Amino acid sequence: MLRNLLWATSKHDVYLMQNYSLMHWSSLLRRGKEVLNVAKPIVPTIKRPGLSALSLNRVQISTMAVKDNLMVAGGFHGELICKYLDQPGVAFCTNLTTDDNAITNTVDVFQSPNGSKRVIAANNDAKVRIFDAENFSCLNRFSYDWSVNNTSVSPDGKLLAVLGDSTECLIADAQSGKVTGNLKGHLDYSFASAWHPDGRILASGNQDTTCRLWDIRNLSQSLTVLKGNMGAIRALKFTSDGRFLAMAEPADFVHVFDTESGYVKCQEIDLFGEIAGISFSPGTESLFVGVADRTYGSLLEFNRRHYNQYLDSMF
Numbered sequence: 528m529l530r531n532l533l534w535a536t537s538k539h540d541v542y543l544m545q546n547y548s549l550m551h552w553s554s555l556l557r558r559g560k561e562v563l564n565v566a567k568p569i570v571p572t573i574k575r576p577g578l579s580a581l582s583l584n585r586v587q588i589s590t591m592a593v594k595d596n597l598m599v600a601g602g603f604h605g606e607l608i609c610k611y612l613d614q615p616g617v618a619f620c621t622n623l624t625t626d627d628n629a630i631t632n633t634v635d636v637f638q639s640p641n642g643s644k645r646v647i648a649a650n651n652d653a654k655v656r657i658f659d660a661e662n663f664s665c666l667n668r669f670s671y672d673w674s675v676n677n678t679s680v681s682p683d684g685k686l687l688a689v690l691g692d693s694t695e696c697l698i699a700d701a702q703s704g705k706v707t708g709n710l711k712g713h714l715d716y717s718f719a720s721a722w723h724p725d726g727r728i729l730a731s732g733n734q735d736t737t738c739r740l741w742d743i744r745n746l747s748q749s750l751t752v753l754k755g756n757m758g759a760i761r762a763l764k765f766t767s768d769g770r771f772l773a774m775a776e777p778a779d780f781v782h783v784f785d786t787e788s789g790y791v792k793c794q795e796i797d798l799f800g801e802i803a804g805i806s807f808s809p810g811t812e813s814l815f816v817g818v819a820d821r822t823y824g825s826l827l828e829f830n831r832r833h834y835n836q837y838l839d840s841m842f
Contacts, residue, residue, distance in 0.1 A: 531590050531591065531592070531633070531762055531803075531804040531805075531806075532544040532588065532590070532591055532803040532804045532817060532819070533591075533803055533804030533805065533806050533815060533816075533817040533826075534591060534592055534593040534594075534804070534806050535806040535807065535808045535809070535813065535815050536593055536594075536808075536809065537808055537809060537810070538554070538808035538810055538812045538813040539553055539554050539555040540552075540553060540554075541554065541806070541815050541826065542562065542591070542593045542598065543803070543804070543817055543826060544588050544591065544803070545559075546566075547564060547565050547566035547585070547586075547587075547588075548561045548562075548563070548564050548565075548566075549561070549562045549563040549564075549565065549588070549591070549598065549600065550562065552826060554813075554828055562598070562610075562612065563598070563608075563610060563617070565583075565585070565586040565587075565588060565600075565602075565608070566585050566586075567584070567585075568582060568583070568584045569582060569583040569584065569586065569608065569617050569620050570582045570616070570617070571617055571618065571619050571620045571621075572614075572616045572617065572618055573618050573619050573662070573663060577664070578619075578662075578663065578664065579621050579665065580619055580620065580621055580663070581620065581621045581622055582620070583602075583606055583608070583620050583621075583622070586600075586602040586604075586606050586608065587602055587603045587604075588600050588601070588602055588603075589601050589602055589603045589630055589631055589632065590631060590632060590633050590634050591634065592634050592635045592636055593612070593636075594635075594636040595636060595644065596611055596612050596613055597609065597610070597611060597612070597636055597644070597646075597660060598610045598611075598612055599634045599635070599636055599646050599648075600634065601630075601631025601632070601633070601634045601648055601650075602630075602631055603630050603631075604622070604629055604630070605622050605623045605624040605625070605626065605629030605630065605631055605650060605652070606620065606621070606622055606623070606631060607619075607620065607621055607622075607623050607631060607634070607646075607648050607658075608620045609646060609658075609660075609663060618663065619663035623648060623650055623652075623654075623656060624650055624652045624654070626650075626651065626652040628651045628652075628674075629650060629651055629652055630650065630651045631648055631649070631650050632649050632650060632651060632674075632675060632676045632677065632691075633647075633648070633649045633675075633676070633677045633678055634646065634647065634648045634649075635647050635678070635679065635680065636660060637680040637684060638684050639684045639701070639702075640683065640684045640685055640702075643659070643660075643661075644659075644660035644661065645657055645658065645659065645660055645666070646658040646659075646660050646663070647678055647680065647687075649675035649676070649677065649678045649689075649691075650674075650675065651674040651675075652674070653670060653671050653672065653673055653674055653675060653691075654668055654669065654670050654671070654675070655668070655669040655671070655675055655678055655687070655689065655704065656668050656669075657669075667702075667703075667704060669689075669699070669704030670704075671689060671691070671697070672693070673691045673692040673693045674691050674692045675689060675690070675691040676690055676691040676692065676716065676717060676718050677689075677690045677691070677717065677718055677719055677720050678690070678720075679720040679721060679722055679729075680701055680722075681701070681722050681726050681729075681743075682722055682724055682725075682726045683726055684701060685700070685701055685702075686698055686699070686700070686701055686707075686726075686743070687699045687700070687701040687704070688720045688722070688729055688731070689706075690717035690718070690719070690720050690731060691716065691717065692716045693716065693717070694711070694713050694714060694715060694716070695709050695710060695711055695713075696709070696710040696713065696717055696720070696731050697709060697710070698710070698729075698743070698746065708746045709746070710729075710731065710739070710741055710746055710749070711748075712739055712748065712749045712752075713731065713733040713735055713737070713739060714733070714735040715733055715734035715735040715759075716733065716734045717731055717732065717733045717734070718732055718733065718734065718759055718760065718761050719731070719732030719738075719760055719761055719762050719763045720732065720763060721763035721764055721765050721772070722765070723765050723769050723772075723786070724765060724767060724768070724769045725769060726743070727742060727743055727744065728740055728741065728742060728743070728750070729741045729743055730763045730765070730772060730774075731763075732759070732760030732761065732762070732763050732774065733759065733760055734759040735759075736754060736755045736756075736757070736758060736759060736760065736776075737752050737753060737754055737755065737760065738752070738753040738755070738760045738763060738772075738774050739751070739752055739753075740752075740753070740790065751789075751790055753772075753774060753782070753784060753790060753793075755774065755776045755780065755782065756776065756779075756780050756795075757776060757778075757779070757780070758776040758777040758778060758780075759776065759777060760774055760775070760776065761775050761776060761777050761802065762774070762775040762802070762804060762805050763775075764805055764806060764807055765786075765807075766807045766811040767807070767809055767810070767811055768811050769786060770785070770786055770787060770811065771783055771784065771785060771786065771807070771811070772784045772786055772790065773805050773807065773814060775802045775804075775805045775816070776802065777801060777802060778800060778801045778802060779797065779798060779799060779800070779802075780795060780796070780797060780798075781795075781796040781798070781802065781805060781814075781816055782794070782795050782796070783795075783796065783814070796816070796829070798816065798818060798827065799818075799820065799823055800818040800819065800820030800822075800823045800824070800825075801818070801819045801820055802816060802817065802818065802819070803817035803818065803819035804816075804817045805817070811831060812830060812831050813828055813829065813830055813831070814828075814829040814831075815827065815828055815829075816829070
């Protein structure tokens with residue numbers, strides 16, 4: 528099961544996993560550079576009493592995020608790795624849990640309402656953990672009734688969407704973890720979520736091959752249901768201006784919806800191979816799609832056209 532292994536920090540800069548290497552790809556220079564090799568021993572540079580830092584070795588990366596000069600990655604055995612991109616080495620790394628089925632399903636970097644930067648990680652041990660992004664102390668640990676496959680924090684940092692091995696999705700207080708709302712309508716387990724930049728719409732992606740859109744002001748039923756072709760909805764991303772929503776299946780299909788048309792207009796990108804992640808550039812000019820197929824592995828770049836479509840892919 529592939530997670531999000533791709534992140535664009537500008538229309539020219541993309542970070543992606545390639546085997547055991549975290550790579551930086553410059554679409555301007557058409558050149559890649561290794562940022563971190565996780566097959567080798569990883570020793571955290573920040574060490575102090577009370578910090579649960581641990582050295583790691585040969586980590587198989589399951590998910591990643593890159594924001595504000597901080598790269599965060601999770602592993603298939605519950606690992607968490609945090610690296611500042613402008614500094615050598617890894618600032619912090621640890622094993623979040625010793626559970627046998629401990630995969631780190633999702634990680635992200637977000638701002639709390641007071642402006643502090645936070646790291647969030649969700650695991651198969653049914654827990655969500657929040658860390659201070661400066662000193663990497665664990666600030667909160669929230670427990671739920673099922674494995675948590677995905678979390679996403681609202682743009683204002685106040686609400687937390689929690690999705691996992693349940694037909695229901697939860698809305699929780701991002702500070703306390705307390706559940707404040709239930710989203711009912713999906714038929715299977717959920718794997719992806721994304722907030723519209725205005726903070727009013729939440730998209731949830733499910734094994735039932737649909738994405739549902741929810742108005743956070745009225746959670747009684749979903750606003751609309753967007754259908755995939757064949758597989759579970761594995762990744763969801765809004766553009767920073769809220770104009771487009773990209774929806775990825777496990778393989779072969781990425782759907783790009785025009786939000787201004789009420790999600791009626793859609794461009795379908797039909798490719799070949801397993802999808803390792805999707806990411807819009809912050810300025811919304813580019814959409815990047817990672818293809819993890821052993822034979823056809825590649826990074827596809829699509830550029831925005833200003834009559835609201837995307838150009839053909841450029842390799």
